[in-house]
Amino acid sequence: MTQFSANLGFLWTELxxxxxxxxxxAAGFDAIECHWPYDNSAQDVKAALDETGLKMLGLNTRRGDVAQGENGLAALVGREVDARAAIDEALAYAVEIDAAAVxxxxxxxxxxDAHTTFIDNLSYACEAALPLGKTILIEPLNRHDAPGYFLQTTDQARSIIETVSxxxxxxxFDCYHIGRTEGDVATRAKTLxxxxGHIQFxxxxxxxxxxxxELDYWFLFSALDALGWTAPLGxxxxxxGDTDATLGWLKTLR
Incomplete structure (x- = not known):
């Protein structure tokens, strides 16, 4: 049976x-994930996780100066100190709440130069995360929603992963972002x-x-199941509007 993770960066944001x-x-999700939990006490978050028995799959590094339009730091030349501080902060928070990935x-x-900076910062992140048992994730964002974002395609991401090694x-693997700009999502999932490390939709x-x-998720989730994917899908x-009112898919697609 397909398992699902609620991304609390978008769902129940009023709470x-x-x-x-x-x-x-309460809605029946099998796990949770989030974007930027840092305004919340890690102790309070861990208490809620322990109470519910849910696993936190992942969280993001800080975006940087949001007021100035920043949306991440790891590929910004000259911001290496800030980028690594954000990585250290995210890993420390992940340890406190037993999150699986950053x-x-x-x-x-x-x-x-941005490519080289990103490679160097990812190498730093992976080395810091390895003894903690944490996975480092990178995500291509589509050019419509995030024009100018450094990481834009799965081919680029694969090359970087192979280079960092x-x-x-x-x-x-975000089906939405890939669907917006690359298409052929099921084939890309099989190839990649x-x-x-994680799939979102x-x-x-x-x-x-x-x-x-445009995407038939009944077909796609069945294809992922056939590939042997068993981790919760994000x-x-x-x-x-009200999150609970949108959850009819949770039963029909499970």
């Missing part, structure tokens, strides 16, 4: 993170399976619940 964890448990956000940049560096192109749009969609 504090510990209460959102409880809401996800998504290291690249940010808006381009060029060979660390066992705990994996691809965040050895590199994938939302409807294409509106990033709503997975019960409409529901990272925008509910456009």
């Amino acid at each position: 504090a993170l510990p209460d959102a964890i409880r809401a996800a448990h 998504h290291v956000m690249a940010g808006f940049s381009s060029g060979i 660390r066992p705990n560096l994996k691809l965040m 399976l050895p590199f994938i 939302a409807s294409v192109p509106d990033r709503g619940p997975p019960d409409h749009g 529901a990272e969609y925008k509910p456009n």
Whole structure:
């Protein structure tokens, strides 16, 4: 039976993170994940996880100066100190709440120097994460939602993973982002399976619940099941209203 993780960066955002964890448990999710939990006490988050028995699959490094439009630091030339501080912070928080992975956000940049900077920062992150038992994730973002983001395609991500060559560096395979810009999502999932650390989903192109749009998630989830994928799939969609009212798919697609 397919398992699902609630991404609390988009779902139940009106609640504090510990209460959102409880809401996800009540709704029947098998795990949870989040974006930036740092405004919440790690002790309170861990208490909610222990209470519900849910596992936190992952969290993101900080975006940087959001007011100035930053969306990650790891590929920004000259921001290496800040990028590594964000990595250290994310790993420390992940340890406190027993989260499995940290998504290291690249940010808006381009060029060979940005590529080298990203490689160096990812190598640092992987080395720091390995003794902690944590996975480092990287995620291509589609050019429509995040124009100018350094990491844009799965081919680029695969090349970077092969270059860094660390066992705990994996691809965040977001069906929504890949569907927006690359397509052929099921075939890409099959090809990239050895590199994938986590899978997320939302409807294409509106990033709503997975019960409409261009991608047939019944077909896709069945294909992932046939590939042997057993980890929870991350529901990272925008509910456009009350989260509970959008959860009909949770039963039909499970």
